[in-house]
Amino acid sequence: MNRLDALRGPVSARPHDARAIAALAANPGCARRALLDAAGVDKDRTARHLGVPAPFGRSQFAITRGNAFEALVKENGCAGLLRLLRELFGLAVEEVGYQDVESVGAHLRHSHTRALIDRAAREGEGTAVFYDHPLLSLEIAGHTSYLEPDVVAFQLGGRFHIVEIKSFAVIDGQAAPDKVAAAARQAAVYVLALRTLLTDLGHDPRLASHEAVLVCPENFTNRPVATSLDVRRQLAVLRRQLARMTEVDRLLAEVPDGLTFDLAPDGDGVPTRPARELAEALSRVPARYAPDCLSTCDMCMFCRSEARECGSTDLLGRQVRDRLGGVSGMAEALGMAEGVLTPAEGQEEIALLLRTAERLRQECLR
Numbered sequence: 001m002n003r004l005d006a007l008r009g010p011v012s013a014r015p016h017d018a019r020a021i022a023a024l025a026a027n028p029g030c031a032r033r034a035l036l037d038a039a040g041v042d043k044d045r046t047a048r049h050l051g052v053p054a055p056f057g058r059s060q061f062a063i064t065r066g067n068a069f070e071a072l073v074k075e076n077g078c079a080g081l082l083r084l085l086r087e088l089f090g091l092a093v094e095e096v097g098y099q100d101v102e103s104v105g106a107h108l109r110h111s112h113t114r115a116l117i118d119r120a121a122r123e124g125e126g127t128a129v130f131y132d133h134p135l136l137s138l139e140i141a142g143h144t145s146y147l148e149p150d151v152v153a154f155q156l157g158g159r160f161h162i163v164e165i166k167s168f169a170v171i172d173g174q175a176a177p178d179k180v181a182a183a184a185r186q187a188a189v190y191v192l193a194l195r196t197l198l199t200d201l202g203h204d205p206r207l208a209s210h211e212a213v214l215v216c217p218e219n220f221t222n223r224p225v226a227t228s229l230d231v232r233r234q235l236a237v238l239r240r241q242l243a244r245m246t247e248v249d250r251l252l253a254e255v256p257d258g259l260t261f262d263l264a265p266d267g268d269g270v271p272t273r274p275a276r277e278l279a280e281a282l283s284r285v286p287a288r289y290a291p292d293c294l295s296t297c298d299m300c301m302f303c304r305s306e307a308r309e310c311g312s313t314d315l316l317g318r319q320v321r322d323r324l325g326g327v328s329g330m331a332e333a334l335g336m337a338e339g340v341l342t343p344a345e346g347q348e349e350i351a352l353l354l355r356t357a358e359r360l361r362q363e364c365l366r
Helices: 003-008 018-026 031-039 043-049 060-089 106-123 177-200 232-246 275-283 291-295 300-309 318-323 330-337 348-365
Strands: 097-100 129-132 136-140 143-147 151-154 160-165 211-217 224-230
Touching: 003 031, 018 031, 018 143, 018 177, 018 232, 031 043, 031 232, 043 275, 060 129, 060 151, 060 160, 060 211, 060 224, 106 129, 106 136, 106 177, 136 177, 143 177, 160 177, 177 211, 177 224, 177 232, 177 291, 275 300, 291 300, 330 348
Parallel strands: 097 129, 160 211
Antiparallel strands: 129 151, 136 143, 151 160, 211 224
16 A cells, blocks of 8 residues: 555545546645645545535536536537637638537447547548537546546637536626636646547647637526637646646655544444544645635635634735745734834845835824
């Protein structure tokens, strides 16, 4: 049993779906998240055993609404989607082929997707196809994860495009920035998986465009509207994080011998390990909490509680934390601002900025 298996305990590694992989790119500096994901630890089950389950999740109503909207966009062989893409990209293509990859059965979908993508890439110009329910794969720290994008569209400018269908609304041309950012990260996962497949098949990975297509309902109707998402930045972050997980030995070198996140299940699979003992084990690996974690990571409530206990500047958000430089505690920052704490070597500049900010604050209050 290697060290990652020992960290996880005698259970199977939890497979990563696209949402989980996208969440890696949301907080690439968190060693705890990287290590838990590399080991395949079930973070949701861990958080629930600790008594701090994540506050997010999709309601059954949201799932039903999302499925209904996706079916609307895909009806009649994606005819409505074709109209949207013609308008978005100025396509001259009047009609396209349609392949429902799911029709071959669950056990053949991955190999069938490979064959379809290979054939389309070889035929090149003259082929325009929508691939519905394709199944891609991506290696995550030695584990194969299978991913299902909504649609892969081929021959939009001679390239493959990932199409993401989401049920959040675009109102007056604007959608919630956090939801668009999450959709872009998820689309980047699919683009990376598609580029990996093209490379494995001997094709140019750039055939998979960095421009994904986001389809959402417009205003307060079910009328779909499409927009283009440039996911190059998300791709770069995702590649760095996956490389970091592949080189997980660096993280493991800092982990104490014998440390485990094993939930020690009994014969019925019920965790028997004391929550306090598990919390102490998790605290041995540093986290990088940010308020954004509340919508992306199953461990967010545990890490937030930990940050509150030590008065970490992580609670103030990434921008504030980064501007404070090496000042990691709020008490430390306030002490420098009030001039009652002498800055350590290298903290002189931030201490001056904090004192200036405090002086301006006092002037405004007076």
